[in-house]
Amino acid sequence: MTEPLTATAMDIARTARIASSKLARLEAQRRTDALNQLAAELEKHASDILQANQTDCQIAAPLVEQGILSAALFKRLKLDEQKLKSVIDGVRQVAALPDPLGSIDLARELDDGLELYRIACPIGVILVIFEARPDALPQIASLLIRSGNAGLLKGGREAKNSNEAMFACIETALETCEFPPGAYKLVPGRHEVSELLKNDKFIDLVIPRGSSELVRQIQESTKIPVLGHAEGICHLYVDEFADLGMALDLAIDAKTSYPAACNSVETLLVHSAMAPSFLPVVVKAYEKAGVEVRIDAADAKKFGIKSFEPTCESDWSTEYSDLIISIKTVDSLAEAIEHINEYGSGHTDAIVTDAKGSYEIFSTEVNSAGVYWNASTRFADGFRYGFGAEVGISTGKLHPRGPVGIDGITTYKYKLVGKGHVVSNYSGAGARTFTHRNLSAD
């Protein structure tokens, strides 16, 4: 059975690649129309979608009882009228976002009649792999449509019927707006995914949306660039010059407002000068909020902390994704920065301080995508940043970095316009020289 399946994956990818160059040429209005059409189709077929979702849930329910599926996953799988409505609103919001393509960020005359432009364009073909949330499919599809990228979409198999019902709406909308065929495709199974992950000729980017486990597994198994983060090990550092009331509020919010989120704090670093006054208070507040505190036994004794688990080396590199926090005292700002750069995942790290100097050192020396001053790490999110929609959060160092909006799934190309210019005129005797004069863009 391997042969035909492989052929299918290759065919899907090749068709998407060919369609992607046509997509790149669709005017902005056509992409907007397709998004509005998609919203209309989803509305029109709401009852079919909800029914398909019910089928998925009926299949999943016994698996939850047998302990094969988690209750949390089952909850995410369930789609109701309200949730579907907010998905449809989301598609319309993406339709209303400014178009990311075609903007010129460099325009330069190289010589008389020879002009260089750097222009925003789609990346090409993006493979998106997500877990069992059926609302992810129309969300992701709309981001891809807005940005002119072709997309191969693999949903969680628990949401199979829901995804198929929603994808039918996508197909109708795109057909209505005469999109190139094959630009978007549901990838049927896992086997096809692993074939696609090998195909760096036709696929330009992989976006896994799901557990750290999923992301790590994909990162290990492909040469294609992966946009995402396997880990969110975020820190809050309470500086020597912190306002303790503020530090307390931030410590609670950053840990407890949504512990499973990647932008939640895992480790609280406290300057030793603040520890005597701050630690007993924050630990008490954590206890009250049901947070398990892990701290060095000697520190616990020193600061009269009774209820705790002792920390060990592995705590500093663990994303608990749960109501657990590790606490460490440090003797200096430098020690805090070194700890973060050593154990952090480059996601988001915050300092609480009234000293601008401390913030400046912290924000320059901590090499994370987000460096915050007196604010909760939980703000690290595309919606909160005002990007309108979020593709994911990248902990890589290169672009796109941090929360990734639509702009993050575009790239650029250089267009050079000449009148028959050849390079041989720019060397040797009587060589022409470049003017390198910046033009006003557009």
Next chain:
Amino acid sequence: MTEPLTATAMDIARTARIASSKLARLEAQRRTDALNQLAAELEKHASDILQANQTDCQIAAPLVEQGILSAALFKRLKLDEQKLKSVIDGVRQVAALPDPLGSIDLARELDDGLELYRIACPIGVILVIFEARPDALPQIASLLIRSGNAGLLKGGREAKNSNEAMFACIETALETCEFPPGAYKLVPGRHEVSELLKNDKFIDLVIPRGSSELVRQIQESTKIPVLGHAEGICHLYVDEFADLGMALDLAIDAKTSYPAACNSVETLLVHSAMAPSFLPVVVKAYEKAGVEVRIDAADAKKFGIKSFEPTCESDWSTEYSDLIISIKTVDSLAEAIEHINEYGSGHTDAIVTDAKGSYEIFSTEVNSAGVYWNASTRFADGFRYGFGAEVGISTGKLHPRGPVGIDGITTYKYKLVGKGHVVSNYSGAGARTFTHRNLSAD
């Protein structure tokens, strides 16, 4: 012997990582001073450097005679007073380039007192691997210094003495300007390089400068992002509406002005309507320039071409890097675009046409880093683009793409400045809403 060597590679990388956060905080003037100091040191020690290079050449000379080293490599290895002077000029030019760090390209109020900034910053630690050109070392080091990145530098072993002499100048210059120790290091051997390539915790980017073979080998052996291109398969497409004189000039320049360059053309695509008038002329001109022509036998017969090699499938994906060209006739612009997107390497592709419409379709549908209209592909180069200096050319789709200047080896981070803002205030009853008001960036 494996253990201590491995430890050394880890130590070098860890030290560079720690130094890189200090580097990120050095003000622009200090980095400028270090570059000017480096130029002065190279001048001061010119005779030592030339002598070290002579030693390298003496060691290499018999290897050339024995056919172990190529004559081309030997020529690149040789450093004379003139070449060294131009290297030193290059360092001073980089010193004079505008500083790429600290610029703000997004400034946005998220809510009252909560402000988001996106700021250019160094990437971190960059491993650069180059072949036996000793002039590459000070060039690359100066780009890294200008951009605030730490650097691990592995030169070709044939240039060992030259590199050590020049690296001594780098060390003195950086010490004089009180740079953090260990920010730049010569990597001693191949074993250390393979250890470093495994170390994606401490190294953020790898830049191979050398043969396609070197680049491919590195791409296969690391999870760290690699900036570069294994292949430069560039195309020139002579459209139905081309000016034939211009097409001829471009075809000759793009192939013959430097056939070993990655931005030279490998395949000439000719619209079948132009073939009868253009093919005999261009083939004759190629013959005169010593270029071997490969073309389909039937086409050759049709257009009266006598001296040629017949093409086979592998020609379309071969970078000859030599005075060889493959020629293909196509029946439409669409067929040309499809050929380029299928066989090209995404480097640079050009169309010759008088029809703006053809150019617009070509430049939007060809998904290469450079899409040119009536200009030679040989312009794809950081210096010619006016970037002042070039790190390399990337055929990846993500940023940095195409010729990469200093800006391309910076990234950005998000700084969020609050007054104790927590996310829990932005949900539930009485939730605050984000203002998302753009601020004027500094």
